[in-house]
Amino acid sequence: MTAPAALDACVDLAAIAHNVGVVGRRSGAPVLAVVKADGYGHGAVPVARAALDAGAVALGVATVAEALAVRSGGVRAPLIAWLHTPSTDFAPALAADVEIVVSSGQQLDAVLAAAQTTGTPARAGVKIDTGLGRNGVGPHDWPDVRDALVRAVADGTIVLGTAMCHLAHGDIPDHPLNDEQAARLDACVAELTALGAPPDVVHISNSAAALARPDLSRDMVRAGIAIYGFSPLEREHGDLGLVPAMTLSAEVSAVKRVSAGQGVSYGHTWVAPRDTTLGLLPAGYADGVPRLLSNRLRVAVGGRIVPGVGRVCMDQTVVDLGPSTDVRPGDRAVLFGDGAEGGPTATEWADTIGTIDYEIVSGVRGRAVRRYVDSRDEVGT
Numbered sequence: 001m002t003a004p005a006a007l008d009a010c011v012d013l014a015a016i017a018h019n020v021g022v023v024g025r026r027s028g029a030p031v032l033a034v035v036k037a038d039g040y041g042h043g044a045v046p047v048a049r050a051a052l053d054a055g056a057v058a059l060g061v062a063t064v065a066e067a068l069a070v071r072s073g074g075v076r077a078p079l080i081a082w083l084h085t086p087s088t089d090f091a092p093a094l095a096a097d098v099e100i101v102v103s104s105g106q107q108l109d110a111v112l113a114a115a116q117t118t119g120t121p122a123r124a125g126v127k128i129d130t131g132l133g134r135n136g137v138g139p140h141d142w143p144d145v146r147d148a149l150v151r152a153v154a155d156g157t158i159v160l161g162t163a164m165c166h167l168a169h170g171d172i173p174d175h176p177l178n179d180e181q182a183a184r185l186d187a188c189v190a191e192l193t194a195l196g197a198p199p200d201v202v203h204i205s206n207s208a209a210a211l212a213r214p215d216l217s218r219d220m221v222r223a224g225i226a227i228y229g230f231s232p233l234e235r236e237h238g239d240l241g242l243v244p245a246m247t248l249s250a251e252v253s254a255v256k257r258v259s260a261g262q263g264v265s266y267g268h269t270w271v272a273p274r275d276t277t278l279g280l281l282p283a284g285y286a287d288g289v290p291r292l293l294s295n296r297l298r299v300a301v302g303g304r305i306v307p308g309v310g311r312v313c314m315d316q317t318v319v320d321l322g323p324s325t326d327v328r329p330g331d332r333a334v335l336f337g338d339g340a341e342g343g344p345t346a347t348e349w350a351d352t353i354g355t356i357d358y359e360i361v362s363g364v365r366g367r368a369v370r371r372y373v374d375s376r377d378e379v380g381t
């Protein structure tokens, strides 16, 4: 096992595998693991491999560039990409056996043009805007796009792979729009089928719906945040048994005694109320520790939870280790992890500053160095 860097983003691939199992069991459907945004900050290729080993049947990313990066990592599994711009070049994606899911007639035309140059039918899909109001083919454009898809299937330019939509209120499982969106997608699939172009794979559910609305699972569920160990559902849905895969920890770079009255960090927003000991951590907002967490952090170090004090800086964070401490430079402090034994979590960071854990984990960057472990390797050894 490699040694952790000064700022270590350690990903437990056993947690990824476990979470894929949870999503599969709760949704009752095969799992497409979403590894966009470099695997929500966890590393797309290692996460993809771990998810596939754990039974995921397919992968999804936003962009062609992300899809090509997954292929460059040697991952051959079915892979879809669903977010494109007018300048996107689809030819390398088709050559790499990436299924392009289009959101407009213009994107479909570009895929058909690229497919015609390759000589073999391209696998393409369609994303339908059934109510999210974001990307996807909207109701006004649907008849034209539908007919173009049917023609392209009939003339052998494409094989129709995916038909999908994305929910606006997936995290509110009983919201009526979820059922309306599903009904609209089902209607579009029925039209394609009646016109002789049935899609191969239909899906609706993100993590939230996969976990709470198994009736919305069609052929597959597209799970992102849940496979990284976070639930997008409110706590009243109970403990789903997901395990956060990433632990962000920092080496304590310095420990120093200060006297009562010493202000700490820019603006002296915290002043030591008593003689105490400060610990310095090499993690700041440039690494993904939000500055809004200034004076609101909890850090696990030396078997205790200690408060972050003063402003989070670009490169550093300060913690109050208390008047007497055994913590020494070189010890490790956990900024967030799986929350076992009451330790801090990315969800707690998000709740504290009014965002979502998606933004916290996908925002780990800067000097943080990713490392992979598999806690299954430690069992019984």
Ligand SMILES: *Cc1c(COP(=O)(O)O)cnc(C)c1O
Pocket (backbone or CB within 6 Å): 034, 036, 082, 165, 166, 205, 206, 207, 208, 222, 223, 224, 225, 226, 232
């Ligand atoms: C990101 C994304 C997902 C995954 O959503 P989670 O809430 O992370 O499960 C699924 N589908 C689409 C279209 C997405 O963009």
